[in-house]
Every structure is written in structure tokens, then in C-alpha cells.
Amino acid sequence: MTEVAKRPIVIGVTGGSGSGKTTVSRAIYNQLAGHSLLILQEDSYYNDQSEMTMAERQAVNYDHPLAFDYDLMVEQLQQLIHYQAIDKPVYDYKAYTRSSETVHQEPRDVIILEGILILDDPRLRDLMDIKVYVDTDDDIRIIRRIQRDISERGRTLDNVIEHYLATVKPMYHQFVEPTKRYADVIVPEGGENTVAIDLLSTKIRDILAKDGKDSQFKQANQQK
Ligand SMILES: Nc1ncnc2c1ncn2[C@@H]1O[C@H](COP(=O)(O)OP(=O)(O)O)[C@@H](O)[C@H]1O
Numbered sequence: 001m002t003e004v005a006k007r008p009i010v011i012g013v014t015g016g017s018g019s020g021k022t023t024v025s026r027a028i029y030n031q032l033a034g035h036s037l038l039i040l041q042e043d044s045y046y047n048d049q050s051e052m053t054m055a056e057r058q059a060v061n062y063d064h065p066l067a068f069d070y071d072l073m074v075e076q077l078q079q080l081i082h083y084q085a086i087d088k089p090v091y092d093y094k095a096y097t098r099s100s101e102t103v104h105q106e107p108r109d110v111i112i113l114e115g116i117l118i119l120d121d122p123r124l125r126d127l128m129d130i131k132v133y134v135d136t137d138d139d140i141r142i143i144r145r146i147q148r149d150i151s152e153r154g155r156t157l158d159n160v161i162e163h164y165l166a167t168v169k170p171m172y173h174q175f176v177e178p179t180k181r182y183a184d185v186i187v188p189e190g191g192e193n194t195v196a197i198d199l200l201s202t203k204i205r206d207i208l209a210k211d212g213k214d215s216q217f218k219q220a221n222q223q224k
């Protein structure tokens with residue numbers, strides 16, 4: 001009998017900025033603690049802009065698909081799917097460009113892919129087993145974004161509002177929201193939706209158990 005090649009499960013988590021994608025991804029990750037998991041963020045794959053001036057970097061439309069290096073993202077996702085390690089790029093929000101550092105990432109049985117435009121690229125879509133869209137109202141998202149960008153990403157209130165009206169909002173309606181039609185699951189309100197997070201975690205556990213992967217990883221970890 002021919003052995004069926006097993007590969008990691010890829011879960012895509014998308015939605016507008018501030019919808020709660022990171023929170024949902026981390027909640028699933030935490031629920032599945034003890035299994036073999038990793039989170040890959042689309043933000044890590046913003047283009048390298050080190051050759052540009054600060055003014056040029058600040059003028060970039062970061063909510064347009066052209067802002068991302070999808071070739072690198074697809075290549076590294078493929079490597080992880082083939083159980084090869086990657087050196088992941090790091091995006092520096094304060095410098096508006098890729099950092100000179102990378103983060104080494106070993107492959108895992110579950111890959112949670114998270115970002116605003118991951119369902120826009122057909123190559124990424126085709127690599128996903130479960131596609132999740134986190135659906136949160138625009139007013140809630142902008143409030144969350146103001147708080148987060150000021151406290152974590154070195155932005156001012158004026159800068160966040162101007163950026164939101166100029167690009168984040170129009171690009172959301174042009175590129176992000178239309179990808180909802182590719183989703184298998186739509187999660188309202190993100191991180192506080194414990195029912196949706198439980199259901200997704202149960203489904204992933206089920207697939208892992210069918211592949212016989214969870215027990216192997218647990219045994220390997222228990223022996224360490
Ligand atoms: N359900 C929620 N209730 C309140 N705050 C939330 C909720 N979900 C996320 N947040 C907060 O909103 C901000 C944006 O959430 P995050 O998960 O980073 O969104 P995204 O990754 O979609 O941009 C974070 O500061 C997070 O702590």
C-alpha cells in the first residue's frame with residue numbers, strides 16, 4: 001500500500017486591522033499548548049525598504065497587496081510544509097522597514113498563518129486547510145488600532161487617524177473585506193469568541209489525532 005505523505009495543517013486567520021486576528025491566533029495556540037505549533041505573521045513579510053528614505057517609507061500604502069513580499073512568504077511557507085526550518089524576516093514598525101535580524105523557525109505540525117491579506121494571494125490560499133475570517137465592526141477596529149499603534153508601534157494619534165482615513169479604511173473595503181468569501185469560518189468579534197476558538201481548536205485536534213501527530217509530539221516532549 002502506498003504511504004500517503006503527511007504534511008502540516010495550515011490554518012489561515014484573516015480580517016481587518018484591529019479585528020482580533022492576533023488574539024484569535026494566540027488563543028488557538030494556547031488552547032493547543034503541548035502540540036507542535038507555530039504562528040507565522042504576514043506583517044513579517046512587509047517588503048524590505050532599507051534602500052528608501054524615511055519620507056518614502058512613510059508614504060507607502062501598507063494595506064495594499066504590493067506592500068508585501070509574497071514570493072518570500074510562499075517560499076518559506078512551502079519550506080515549513082516540507083518540514084524544513086526557515087529564517088523568518090522581522091519587520092520593524094518604528095523604522096518602517098525590515099530589520100537586519102531574522103528569527104530561526106523550526107517546522108511544526110500546525111501552522112497558523114495570520115494577516116490582513118493572506119486570502120488575497122491564491123498561492124497562499126491554496127496552501128491553507130482551514131480559512132478563518134475575523135469579522136469586527138469598523139468602529140471597534142479603529143478604537144483598538146489607535147490604542148495599539150500608540151502604545152506598541154510608536155505612532156501618534158494624528159498619524160493613526162490620517163493613515164486610517166487615507167489607506168487603511170479604503171484598502172480594507174477594496175482588498176480585505178472581499179476575501180471574506182474565501183473563508184470557511186467567519187468569527188464575529190475575535191478574541192472574546194470562546195465558542196469559535198473552542199470549535200476551531202477541537203477541529204485541529206481532531207485532524208492531528210487522525211494523522212497520529214499529536215501523540216508523537218507529546219511523547220517526544222515528555223521524553224525531554
Ligand atoms: N475581543 C476583544 N476585546 C477587547 N480588546 C480586544 C479584543 N480582541 C483584541 N483586542 C485588542 O485589540 C487590539 C488589536 O487586536 P489584535 O488581535 O492585535 O488585532 P489584529 O491582529 O487583527 O490587528 C489589541 O490591543 C488587543 O489586545
Ligand SMILES: O=c1ccn([C@@H]2O[C@H](COP(=O)(O)O)[C@@H](O)[C@H]2O)c(=O)[nH]1
Binds near residue numbers: 016021046093096116
Ligand atoms: O510600517 C507599517 C506597516 C504596517 N502598518 C499597518 O499594519 C496593519 C496590519 O497589521 P495588523 O496587525 O493586522 O493591524 C496594516 O493595516 C498597516 O496599515 C503600519 O501601520 N505601519
